[in-house]
Amino acid sequence: MCGILGAIGTRWLDAIPGVLNTLTPRGPDGYGIVHSDAAILAHRRLAIIDLAGGTQPMQSEDRRWNLSFNGEIYNYRELRAELEATGWTFRSHSDTEVLLQGWRAWGEALLDRLDGIYAFALWDVSARRLILARDRIGIKPLFYALQDKGLVFASTLSPFFALPGFPQRLDPEALRDYLACQAVQAPRSILRDVRQLPPASVLTFEQDTARATTRRFWQPSAPHDTAPFFEDALTEVDAAVRESVRRQMVADVPLGAFLSGGIDSSLMIHYMAEAGVKPLKTFNIRFPQVGFDETPAAQAVAARYATDHTVIDAPAIDGAAFEAAIAALDQPLADPAYVTTHELSRLTRQTVTVAISGDGGDELFAGYPRFAQTEGHFPDSLKRRLVRAGTRSGWLPGRLTRHGLAGREMLLYRHVELGPFPHSRKDMSRYLEPATLSAAHPNDTLELWRDLALGYGAGMDTESLMRADLWTYLSEDCLVKTDRASMDNSLEVRVPLLGNPVLDLVLDWPARIHFDADGGKALLRALARSHLPENVWNRPKHGFSVPLQHYFNGQWSTVCEEHLARCEEIAPFLNAPAVRTLWHSAKRGKASRRLAYTFVVLLIWLARHPISS
Template sequence: MNPTGDRARRSPQQSNLNRTITTMCGILGTINSRWGEHLAGALETLAPRGPDARAIHHDGKAVLGHARLAVIDLEGGTQPMLSPDGRHALVFNGEIYNFQALRTELQTLGHTFTTRSDSEVLLIGYRAWGETLLPRLDGIFAFAIWDKQEQILFAARDRLGIKPLFYSTASGLIFASTLAPFFKLPGFPTRINAQALRDYLAFQTPLAPDAFLADCRQLPPAHRLRYDARTDSLELKRYWSIPRPDNAGPQTLADGIALADAALKESVARQLVSDVPLGAFLSGGIDSSLIVRYMAEAGARRMRCFSLKFNQEGFDESSHARQVARLFDCEHHELPAPSIDAHGFLAAIDDLDQPLADPSYIMTHALSALTRAHVTVALSGDGGDELFGGYPRYHDPQSAHPERFWQRWARLGVEHGVLPGALTRRTLHGRELLAYRRMELGPWPRCRKGMNRYLQPEALAACAVERTLAGWHALVDELGGELDPATQMRADLWSYLSENCLVKTDRASMAHGLEARVPMLGNPVVEAALSIPSAIHLGQGGKAVLKGLCRDVLPESIWNRPKHGFSVPLRALFQGAWRETGERLFADCERLAPFLDADASRDQWRRCLHDRGGSRRLTYTLLVLLAWLERHPGAREIA
């Protein structure tokens, strides 16, 4: 770089290149484990996440691996990173957005730095502050630090679970960015976690702390892990909690808009730093359009934006995306979604470390491939709906469904077969009714959503279906007990957002070596949004604050229309491009998934295929499970 260049004409991508070393990648390690000698082969599974370099560090009982996607300081910033005295070793996936302020604070304490990296700030910050470093961090991260002297492995995951981290204690400690490396460890048990299977069938994704493999776990969002190799002991602890609602925030819509505006400006500007080409996912909805707006206001020039185009009426938003792209002078790229054939479907499933049945994952996977052909970093609008009241369900609180005097007796009648199972929904109230509406299968044995219809008896017992809603109820209780709009929005942060939306974006983008950044989930935005009362967010039909930010900048057609979402024409795909693959997989159900009721599963496929009332989402859930199992032949047994 030329330090004497004309800074007045330089965009944030250019003027801030000295600010950080960013490392999106895959991390992997073993402590005190018999699988340490197999780390090199397992690390290859993370190559798509880190295509630019791979390195392994051996340090006594510890073996640490890193696969790097170079985004800033392309020649430097290699990992694993060692402290000058060799005591500590770091592997890190993510970005620390406030690392400069932390470095300055550490320098005042007498610490010196030899690089300009956020990685080194993590390493020195841990040496200075220990685990109290974690609440100070604003970023997206999963990292691990090995202390050779104390024989301690310390690992942590960001507040909202944007970056993944899995671990196992099957032999010492093994940790990795995804489940994929565990399949490459010779002899590692690949039994399916029954509770994770249950949650997948109910919510279309396994829920942390469970992982789809019985001998693995997911580190939950906002948690740290401490493993002592001397005693082979593991300790988990949460370091941040979602704040409960209070009355200290903005009391008017205008004040809420002003607060969110400042927070989004700060968050987007921080995330424009890059040594490589940068762009944005652009659907044409409120969230992604606002991200492009703030990118332009921060000085980004000739931005590149990427979107999907559907042929089916009611699914396509490409005209709105083009409108926003023209407004901000973007170089706009579209991918025809109908081109996502069976090969594209199966290729996307290949890149899932555990099943995920969000149909938009397939489309995001294809969109990421298109995007990676032009840029290495893309900003996404993930988080806008959860933080700013974008889902219709937030207008439907628990209090709107009180228990009626007859429902308890009717429920007993259904459970004992005196009344038909079709009446199950009418016997539900409060939280359980709201959960019923969101779930595909659940603990209701005599209705169409009964999980017992699709599982063999042995698997049904192992899954403990009666506890399907236990985790959800516990989270709601912690956040306030009453499932009002404020609690629903907060609960979604550690359920639907962290376990579905962010998994989708991470796996789809990193499969192509594309770094996806999520400015809506930066600390300033999260703190601002959660301080604004839900009544303000839900005004004007929802997303009142974000609509206020759009009103004078974006066309009314962008922000004043019904919520669309990233809808996918599943039935058309079942009947067309994916039909042959679906027929083959469901025909092979007994071999691929011996724990499923094959007849019920095939009947579900046929009813949906021929428009006889079968749930498209449930059909897709079963189809993805079968496709994933076909690619993981060792995963057949339920544990």
């Protein structure tokens, strides 16, 4: 697990070595730089596999191919054996060299064979061609900028802030997406001149023509019409998750697991114990507030599998720790669980270098109630049309907006904190200055999510809603949270529920396989009943979050107030009085705490990363 950086044919070629240190937390164990023609590739390494022989950037024997790679290829041993059988030779025992030789052997077809988490850059000296690629679900990040008829790429946005003279301009549409759903959505970044490579994408840049083309190499499959018998499906899921966990145990460094006490992370412990991981070290966060703490369930799982369990008390996250965690982000992310995941990662890294997480279970196995609330649940009617006309014309109060929405528009309203909903509590225009609002195009809020959701049929049904979340909420919020929190602490986190054996199996099935009389996530709940203590599966669902109102009125209050007081200075594109009014109402429990947190995170981040509008 590493940080990658490079440039092809731009004025920043000579600056790349000097900004490589911005990626040091992602790769504290060493670095490498390769100059080749009008290209430079750089790398910071967190050593996980082949500690002595996996140094990067890696070059082919003839020096034509140069690779800088972030991630892990879990099936690299099988791929290596296949390559060796056809005559390819290897100088190391690393997955990096398998990736390099695999591309030489199979070209882009290699991407269909990879099971892993990755973002990589491959420079072909002879063809003067750069290849960038990112894994199926976007577990590992990759940013790039087309500048000066050349290209700059990096694992995160951080190097772009350090490049001398690089434009630091706000992307209003990225701001719109952030305010709507608390995370910037690929392909945008918060910087107007930088883009994120979307998940499951490969970019080809030809230096001679300065032309870049991007395409998807993988799509979530459309589900089959028929579902297997539930017991048969359960047997197959059990085997697929077991295999995915087994593959992801490969490491030459200490390995542990996050254990929240929920079904997903607890199942990871079960399969890790089955795979014979010893000692099995587990870690969880303990909250003092009722309704947020899952420590008793986590301790029950730890006791069943005799893990070496560590409990971390959440109150240690004071205002200074909160501010530092937000400032460490490469772009704003307002998922409240990021801060606790950051603290969990910091303390976990004191013991292990790799941790297993249960991320992806809710998205892949229908764990959110919203997946069952399709556009058909909100049919239009005369009453809705009258209310809709009344709120939009102003003769009915804006607080009635949601009572006039139907179908897809209602799903959009329920999915966002802010959007194109005039006079309502979710009216984005309330918080943005007019020029920024116009440039943000609020009517296009969640355009990517809508396009994805409509890509699997005529309407927004459960199957399409689940698939839309894979490349939006999961990839740009949940996985960003885990990647940034862990890698800022030099910890690699793996997510077996999103491994190929599980994805390839579950995405083929219709959504109804995931639902029973108790709601969604039926398959994972059934596995939990088979393998885990009753107090893990026989209780209400918990999300991994934090008690925001408690922190707003306690340990984080001073930091938040200080930044809100400077709102006009830090973010002149915001309506500062409206933001402060929201904050004070949220502290009293009278407004959206999540939205107030969204603005606080933005202000703290902008104070450390000033950008122009």
